Amino acid sequence: MNEPVLARLHHLMTLREEVETLSSPVPWTPAADWTDDDAHLCLQLDVPGVDAESLEVQEDGETVTVAGQRPASERLLRGERPSGIFRRTLTFPEPVRPQSGQASLVHGVLTIRFEKRHPTISVPSSDLGREEQGE
């Protein structure tokens, strides 16, 4: 007997979830690259439209945390761009010197350069013998 009421409730709850999904901002997880240039590790993070003033970078021994935000577009007709606050903690791919990070923000890309604790000594690859591991 209560089934129509329950179905109606369920329908209303689904509608509410859909409305909440529509109104909440798209989650904001900026894409990151780690690159290596022998003496440094570089972190690059895509943060288009984020003010330098809103960015915070914190480093502990093993990880670096980047936080920031950008305002949501107003009078949105169709929206895909994430907005609001983001916070990402990334683990260093290899050990870096504490407090060696240097950050810059250019064309919406945040680059942070860390000194490696164990810089790589690069070896030119020409005329080197090839070693193969047996299976």
Add this chain to the structure above:
Amino acid sequence: MNEPVLARLHHLMTLREEVETLSSPVPWTPAADWTDDDAHLCLQLDVPGVDAESLEVQEDGETVTVAGQRPASERLLRGERPSGIFRRTLTFPEPVRPQSGQASLVHGVLTIRFEKRHPTISVPSSDLGREEQGE
């Protein structure tokens, strides 16, 4: 009898696909917002790290196409950021005046502003009666 050979072949093909997936760049579909400011429609596209010189914008009556590229990071240790060429064709949410687009690229966000064919006349919402539609 041929089954071990087939299984081995299948395994090799799977491996090859995995290697190709790893080496191909992350697909590049910049997120887009459409906003409305009464007289204009604005398209905003997240294109961090893309040079203005590499951007191309083309408008036909119903759609606008944006293309561009950014180079892949070199000596990548861990990569999430898309790279290479992108091309997106977006349909105008409502009619715009042909050739009215004005583009700017700021902090990695491409903004293109189009004049609406039918500008909205905004009405202040205070003291307006509320109408409700019956079910």
